[in-house]
Amino acid sequence: MSQRRPILSLGIGLAFLLPALGFVLVFLVFPSLWVLQISLTNQTLTGEAALSPQWVGLANFQALFDPETWMIRGYFGNALRNTVLFVIGSALIGQAGLGLALAWAFHRRRGWLREVVYTLVILAWIIPDVVVAFMWVAYLDRDQGTLNAVLAALGLSRVDWLIEHPLFSAIVFNIWRGTAFSMLLFSSALATLPPSYLEAAAVAGANAWQAFRDIILPSIRGHIVTDLILITLWTFNTFTPYLITGGGPTFRSEVVSIYTFRIAFQHFEFGRGAAVAVVMMFINLVLALIYLRVLRREGVAR
Template identity: 40%
Template sequence: MSSRDNGRGVANAAPRSSTPPKSALRTFRRSVGPVVPIVPAAAIMAVFFVGPILWAVYVGFTDQGLTGAAALNPQWVWFDNFERLINDRDAHAAISRTVAYVLLVVAGQNVLGLALALLLQKRNKAMKTIASGAVVLAWVLPEVVVAMLWYAFLNTRDGTLNTILASVGLPGQSWLIDQPLFAIVIASVWRGTAFSLLIYSAALEEVSPESIEAAQVDGASGMQQLFYVVLPSISRLILTNLLLTTLQTLGVFGLIFALTGGGPGGQTQTLPLYMYEQAFRYNLIGYSSVIAIVLVVLGVILSAFYLYAFRKGSK
């Protein structure tokens, strides 16, 4: 934000320019000129991103379908889709399932990412390269590949996990059948930890060494330094990261869709998968738009929850 101020004097783009305009055309150029490069990006975002968002809200009030009469000529149905949502037990189950999934994944990847970032501080270059390399590798892999890897890893018959457990004398499990939520959570944490690690590593570099030294001089233990010096000084980035990872996790589709398909028996059917099913299997586009709105609202509620918790914590 700060370096933007440098441009003011030279570019004369600010309306408060001191030199008097020489002609109307010139004034127009000066005030509109700087905006021109933004136009292509703004136009594409408006048509193909903001447009669909507004469209989703509109469609939520119609009986829009995928095929048949409801596709060609959808009717305005007011709050029918919202009423359906209120009475739809499967949707309620999907909402609570989604909240559980998101909270577990966000907690897992933030704790693991922060712990890794703390452990990686002051390590030698080789350790840093290898450890962060392995974690970030999990992040750059495409989500369908991740789903496949975890399918093989958690496979019942001689999957990697069961083979390892057997080698130390522990019984295996049909993880994807018996613990499906655990399966999608651990696969998502595995994939998402890198994001938190990258953000927390950058954040920890900004913590002033003086304040840590001061705490050490005062005789603070490692844990005390962490909780009273380090964490408070990066609290803003923790909050930002919680928000970002929550919104990312809410939108996870491909990983769950390819790993469990929402099953068994709908046990891993989060809202995005439920939305997809309502639209493409039951032909209910209008209703699935309402579910999309719920998904966004859920993001807003969770964000507000973090903001509230942080404000309370800092008091």
């Protein structure tokens, strides 16, 4: 039996791949290597180090992980802790949980209520960041904000949300902003399930929670893993909390992306900022590898 010849030769296949490889090299590999090189120097935008930066080796990385300043506000450890809380609260618990709840609640419902809810959730996702941030700053304002007006009407005291609870405000803002992706992903996953699954569970006497736990969750496990990994990556790198809190007050809501911006583009310490960027790239690489490993395992399991 003769072997089937490939449609394209190796040379032609490489020729088709060259443009994509060129883009990867120019826009991904080269900038990453350039940032890595800067992270090993004391380069700044102004001063003597701007003209003749010195090689400092791993000094910038050692300063980031210095135990004496690790958890002090304004340093990398505090920003990393805030980022972890921000990701867990807004992505893993908020967006994924609320998105799944909305998708399940309207899975088998039709009508104007479903359309209104889906429209509002998607609208919150597609409005530009600056517009959304301005809306939320006005909404959370202590004296004129809508939320405090409602609290005052209920006889409750006003709260200065952006000053007293800045990280919590950023988490709630990000949940409201990004739930749409999880909701749409889970809605499409639920739509692929045969109706006979739930009908058989109903005949067997299973209640709604039992059907959700024993049938729905195992059936959409792959979609849940995909959603968790993707929103974790996006939330870890997002810069939108800066638009409502600026990382303050006193660095209480400063996440790693804001910390990098402050060091590199406000203090003009490019070497230190590049070191933070390298650490972020490493964390993103680890998360991406976990994502690929889990997807491969899900594919083998199926």
